[in-house]
Amino acid sequence: MIDFKSTFKMAIKSLKINKMRSALTSLGIIIGVSAVIIMLGIGTGASQKVQANMESMGSNILTVRSASAKAGGVRQGFGTRPSLTVKDAQEIEKTADNIDAVAVLTSENKQLMYGNQNWSSTVYGVSKSYLYVKNYEIVNGRTFSNEDSRNYSKVAIIGATVASELFGDIDPVGRVMRVGNIPFKVIGVLKSKGQMGPFDQDDIVLIPITTAQRKVFGTSFPGTVNQILIKGEDSDTLSALESEVNSILMARHHIGKNQEKDFEIRNSAEFQERMQSTVQVFSILLASIASVSLLVGGIGIMNIMLVSVTERTKEIGIRMAIGANVQDIRLQFLLESFLLSMIGGFIGIIVGVVGAESIKFFSDEVSSVITVGSIVLALGFSAFVGIAFGYYPAYKASLLNPIDALRYE
Amino acid sequence: MRKVIEVKNLIKTYQTGDTSFNALNNVSLTVEEGEFVAIMGASGSGKSTLMNMIGCLDKPTSGQYFLDGIDVSTMTSDELANIRNKKLGFVFQGFNLISRTTALENVQLPMIYAGIKESERIERAKRALKIVGLEKRESHMPNQMSGGQQQRVAIARAIVNDAPIILADEPTGNLDTKTSIEVMEFFVDLNEKHNKTIVLVTHEPDIAEYCKRVVKFRDGQIESDIVKVKNDRF
Structure with a gap:
């Protein structure tokens, strides 16, 4: 052979x-x-x-939004009937298991002004934890302090797009810009995250939720928030957390089993999958x-x-x-x-x-x-x-x- | 003397359409060790068919064939391949060297299939080429050599595995008279000095003169079988 x-x-x-x-x-x-x-x-x-x-948007996140309003049988979009409050968020954080962080946000489009420049952007009133939940990083300046929210401070953190559109080459930190008609001091600039689909994740302004509710956004439903963001500890426990959040909110909002819910929960893991x-x-x-x-x-x-x-x-x-x-x-x-x-x-x-x-x-x-x-x-x-x-x-x-x-x- | 080739009542039938034709018709032949046999006959007389049988390249329709005492008529094709490798050395009319392959590599080929390791192969191939006087042509390709040289490479290939039997099918058919004589001298040498049993097919009486025994074929049968006295050829 x-x-x-x-x-x-x-x-x-x-x-x-x-x-x-x-x-x-x-x-x-x-x-x-x-x-x-x-x-x-x-x-x-x-x-x-x-x-x-996905990770730039934050991972393992449950997004709770208020459900649509019904006006004479005509249903409107999500969030048209504000039902979520900061208290809801606090309650969830206190009682639910497997929670990493909870953030609230309420947003509105506002005209921004600095010097002779102006720019329209979305202003988010957020809790301090929002930056952590959504994976935002500060490249320049500082993040919110507890005093900022307690004192209703008029301070803002701006996204990279806002920084370049409004301030150009000037360092925005420490400058005062106008949000609507209210002067805000820029305390930080966010690290750029780029586009997510059609949304520019850098075209945002973050201000403390307390300041937003009290001084910026005129709302007919005081104390309400648009969204509660709940970051779970890991992806395995996320759906368990989802049902827990659901029952907490059902109880708090006095909704019976067969009644229509006044909120809606979205699971980021499902979307990601x-x-x-x-x-x-x-x-x-x-x-x-x-x-x-x-x-x-x-x-x-x-x-x-x-x-x-x-x-x-x-x-x-x-x-x-x-x-x-x-x-x-x-x-x-x-x-x-x-x-x-x-x-x-x-x-x-x-x-x-x-x-x-x-x-x-x-x-x-x-x-x-x-x-x-x-x-x-x-x-x-x-x-x-x-x-x-x-x-x-x-x-x-x-x-x-x-x-x-x-x-x- | 030992019988190295013994065929008994060999019949080979070729079927063409409705007619069948007996290329070999009840042939019996015995060749002993050290013999130098010429098989002669006109084309179609069955001599080449017998050579194919003896060379284990073809199987008979009926009859028996003992090679070195072993019955090979019932062997599988792999067993026959092994017999061809170990017991038989072939020399063909058309030389049948592998083209674009050096003389040394051509001579090594039977040893490759015998599973001999490379260093030993090269040494033995060189020795075989020296026997046929081609030690200076080791790295020549077949197309760089004359017909006589190519046939000598083929002879070296036939003896390199120490096969006891050499089968030559019209080995001088493609050569001129002078080279034919050279090549035949080698066969005589191999027969006399190296004690090889040689069976050679030819239709030239001059070539058959070199052999000790002449078997003539006609119509698939042995017509005559004459053993000559030694030194008769001079």
């Missing part, structure tokens, strides 16, 4: 004899493998981008389109190996006459197709990684992330293609009759 090393050398030698043909056959695999790598990279990149976006699965479907789709080209590469290998077996019929006859058995011939041709495919696979990985990395230079929107998993998958795929598509030609070669093969011209 022949040893593997010698077969390997013979296979390399035959591939070298037809360099151009071997290179072109491998090219099919190179294209296939690099396409799979790039597509998987883009898929992973998109998925991580979604993940990062939905987004993730959308991205996943999208990346599987990309990868399967790419693997079609790998399949075509495999057919190319099979084609060339069949040609090679026919061309080398006489050689096969000679080898059989001097003692090659069925396995020897089969192994030789199988190894040739396996090598073609693996060489293509390795080069394809290099091309794929370089291609995926260079996408970053061409586009900010599409990112790609290469994982070890995708490289292993691509290598495994090309090994499989080499063996699967090389088997039939090798099988055909090994079944040749030695006499007929020797006589072949």
Whole structure:
């Protein structure tokens, strides 16, 4: 029985004899493998981008909003009947388990002014914990202190968009701007988070909730808030927390089992899962389109190996006459197709990684992330293609009759 | 002397459509160790068919074949491959070297299939090439060598695995007279100095002159079988 090393050398030698043909056959695999790598990279990149976006909005969050008002049978949008109060939030924080933090917010669009500049933005009256819950970071200045909210201080933290639109190159911290007609002192600037869908997360102004309720927003329902944000400890306990919050609010608002609720709870984990699965479907789709080209590469290998077996019929006859058995011939041709495919696979990985990395230079929107998993998958795929598509030609070669093969011209 | 080749009542039938044709019709032949046998006959007389049988490349329709005392007529194709590798050395009319492969590598081939390790292979292949006087052509490709040189590489390949039997099918058919004589001298050497049993198919009486025994075929049967007295050829 022949040893593997010698077969390997013979296979390399035959591939070298037809360099151009071997290179072109491998090219099919190179294209296939690099396409799979790039597509998987883009898929992973998109998925991580979604993940990062989700985390920038804050993760494991329950958003409680007041339900819609009904005026003469006409239902209006969410929050039109303010029913949530700061007291509700405090009660939830006190009684519910698995809570990391609770924040309240109430918002309104206001015109901002500084010097001769003006800008319209959304002003959020928030509790101090809001920054933590929504993952906002301060890059410049300070966050709210307990005194700010106790003293109804007219202080504001502004987003990056507001800072650049209103202040331009001037450092906004310590400056006084007008919110509506009320002067506010800017105490901090938020770190930029970028766009989340159509919403610019940096186009905001944060002020203490107490100041907002008392001095800025005129409301017919004093003490109410638009939203209560509850950050759970982890994603596993979030749905338990959701039902707990639900029952606390039902009890506090005196709502019976069959009555319509005056609030609505949204779970960020569900939204996150939905987004993730959308991205996943999208990346599987990309990868399967790419693997079609790998399949075509495999057919190319099979084609060339069949040609090679026919061309080398006489050689096969000679080898059989001097003692090659069925396995020897089969192994030789199988190894040739396996090598073609693996060489293509390795080069394809290099091309794929370089291609995926260079996408970053061409586009900010599409990112790609290469994982070890995708490289292993691509290598495994090309090994499989080499063996699967090389088997039939090798099988055909090994079944040749030695006499007929020797006589072949 | 030991019987190395013994065929008994060999029949090979080829079927073409409705008609069948007996290429070999009840042939029995015994070759002993150290013999140098020429098989002669017109084309279609069955001599090549017999060579294929003796060479374990083809199976008879009926009859028995003992090679070195072993019944090979019932062996599987893998077992036959092993027999060809260990017991037989082939020399063909068309040389049948593997193209774009050096002389040294061609000679190594039977040992690759015998599972011999590379260092020993190279050493033995070099020795075999030296026997046929081609030690300076080791790295030449077949297309860089003359017909005579190629046939000598083929002879080196046939003897490198120490096969006791050499089967030569018209080994001088593609060579001119001068090179034919050179090649035949090698066969005589192998027979006399290395004690190889040689069976050689030819249709040239001049070539058969080198052999000790001449078997003539006609219509699938042995017509005559003459053992010559030694040194008769000079």
